Amino acid sequence: MALKLYNTLSREKEEFKPISGMDVGLYTCGPTVYNYAHIGNMRTYVFEDVLKRVLAYNDYKVKHVMNITDVGHLTGDRDMGEDKIEKESKKENKSAWQIAEFYTEGFKEDLLNLNIIFPDIFCKATENIDEQIEMIEVLEKKGFTYKTSDGIYFDTGKVKDYTKLSHQKLEDLKEGARVEVNDEKRNATDFALWKFSPKDTKRQMEWESPWGVGFPGWHIECSAMSVKYLGEHFDIHAGGVDHISIHHTNELAQTESATGKEPWVNYWIHGEFMNIKDGEKMAKSTGNFLTLKSEFLDKDISPLVYRFATFGVHYRKQMEWNSEIVVQAETSYNNLLNKVKALGKDVGFVNMELKERFLDSINDDLNMPKALAVLNEVFKYGISNADKLATILDFDKVLGLGLSNIKEEVIPNEVKNLAEERLLARNQKDWQKSDELRDQIKKMGYEVKDVEGGYEISKM
Numbered sequence: 201m202a203l204k205l206y207n208t209l210s211r212e213k214e215e216f217k218p219i220s221g222m223d224v225g226l227y228t229c230g231p232t233v234y235n236y237a238h239i240g241n242m243r244t245y246v247f248e249d250v251l252k253r254v255l256a257y258n259d260y261k262v263k264h265v266m267n268i269t270d271v272g273h274l275t276g277d278r279d280m281g282e283d284k285i286e287k288e289s290k291k292e293n294k295s296a297w298q299i300a301e302f303y304t305e306g307f308k309e310d311l312l313n314l315n316i317i318f319p320d321i322f323c324k325a326t327e328n329i330d331e332q333i334e335m336i337e338v339l340e341k342k343g344f345t346y347k348t349s350d351g352i353y354f355d356t357g358k359v360k361d362y363t364k365l366s367h368q369k370l371e372d373l374k375e376g377a378r379v380e381v382n383d384e385k386r387n388a389t390d391f392a393l394w395k396f397s398p399k400d401t402k403r404q405m406e407w408e409s410p411w412g413v414g415f416p417g418w419h420i421e422c423s424a425m426s427v428k429y430l431g432e433h434f435d436i437h438a439g440g441v442d443h444i445s446i447h448h449t450n451e452l453a454q455t456e457s458a459t460g461k462e463p464w465v466n467y468w469i470h471g472e473f474m475n476i477k478d479g480e481k482m483a484k485s486t487g488n489f490l491t492l493k494s495e496f497l498d499k500d501i502s503p504l505v506y507r508f509a510t511f512g513v514h515y516r517k518q519m520e521w522n523s524e525i526v527v528q529a530e531t532s533y534n535n536l537l538n539k540v541k542a543l544g545k546d547v548g549f550v551n552m553e554l555k556e557r558f559l560d561s562i563n564d565d566l567n568m569p570k571a572l573a574v575l576n577e578v579f580k581y582g583i584s585n586a587d588k589l590a591t592i593l594d595f596d597k598v599l600g601l602g603l604s605n606i607k608e609e610v611i612p613n614e615v616k617n618l619a620e621e622r623l624l625a626r627n628q629k630d631w632q633k634s635d636e637l638r639d640q641i642k643k644m645g646y647e648v649k650d651v652e653g654g655y656e657i658s659k660m
């Protein structure tokens with residue numbers, strides 16, 4: 201079955217067709233690094249990792265770009281309030297740069313713990329200020345901007361179909377936007393492209409620009425950096441559903457206005473939220489959040505139990521988080537590991553019938569609950585243990601549950617991540633990258649050996 205993905209833009213499950221051959225450009229919105237990511241955020245990153253692995257399993261060669269928002273994300277969504285990072289810097293008595301660096305590292309640590317393959321390019325907003333200024337200049341030349349006392353704004357009234365992604369009525373959006381009023385805006389939905397530094401206080405992060413000293417608005421970074429690394433037309437843009445009506449809508453409006461080309465992105469894929477028990481949105485800003493560290497590492501539970509748990513609910517359905525889920529998922533995950541261990545060490549051949557069924561599940565808009573059901577069937581199937589193991593290790597290219605490493609429990613996460621990355625490179629026939637990664641792994645004192653359907657890592 202060909203890969204089908206639900207596209208927020210068309211509101212339909214569509215067959216995935218890349219722009220150029222087997223190459224796929226993928227942009228996913230990264231974290232705002234003013235605090236640890238909570239486990240709700242991590243659901244979105246795991247879903248995006250599955251999306252990327254499914255593409256690779258279908259033999260696509262993915263170029264994945266993720267931004268790090270280290271400036272410009274204000275406490276109010278509509279360009280009001282304080283910069284989240286500068287605010288946290290005062291609270292923790294560190295510089296804004298230190299805050300951003302610290303939580304960026306924390307985020308990468310979370311990705312490693314969850315077996316999430318790193319993007320090919322991590323790009324920071326603060327390292328791409330020129331690109332953002334250039335895009336604002338283009339928008340200015342084309343007449344899409346205006347100036348207020350606190351910044352340069354994008355005039356959403358000049359865009360033909362501003363709500364085409366959210367499918368909301370413009371009236372409803374305007375109503376929502378009115379909560380935080382800025383009298384100087386021409387339209388309630390207009391947003392800042394460049395904010396001036398306040399006159400009375402000195403910001404830690406600020407830059408010269410044609411409009412005066414200041415900093416970029418939150419949305420422009422994703423537009424400028426995705427165009428820089430993936431071009432003016434690329435395949436997939438993903439993120440959480442909360443981004444649809446404001447962040448992605450604004451990214452879309454300003455990018456297509458700047459390039460004059462439509463569409464900018466072919467497929468918009470959004471993951472639903474993870475809520476804690478009472479159904480309230482789990483958000484960093486409300487302090488209502490749990491981290492991978494507090495819920496897993498500190499309790500000596502493998503973070504992969506979390507990854508496994510998220511597979512139980514389709515990514516477009518909301519998921520409730522509670523302590524019972526952790527207990528259930530831990531039991532099921534450990535059962536799975538034990539069953540895989542019991543298959544022995546010999547790796548035979550991938551069973552094509554089971555593979556076909558697995559592929560049908562994941563290609564049906566990433567149906568992971570169905571894929572897990574196929575995984576369970578493998579153990580009962582009338583084939584040798586060696587063939588069962590080969591089949592499971594093949595599935596694990598998508599699942600990323602570390603099943604090929606069960607017998608090597610002490611392999612550091614960094615090494616495992618490099619090995620996963622190398623497997624991906626090999627699947628994409630990128631031999632040069634695969635060799636480079638092997639050398640990198642060697643430098644860390646480990647050897648990676650290719651086996652049918654996966655690899656084995658051993659200490660040298």
Ligand code: AMP
Nearest residue numbers: 231232240241243244439440473474482
């Ligand atoms: P942020 O760091 O707040 O910009 O969020 C990072 C990513 O996590 C974005 O893609 C959000 O859409 C996503 N996200 C935020 N809260 C949740 C949640 N409770 N469940 C799932 N994803 C979330």
Ligand code: ZN
Nearest residue numbers: 229230422447
């Ligand atoms: Zn973004």
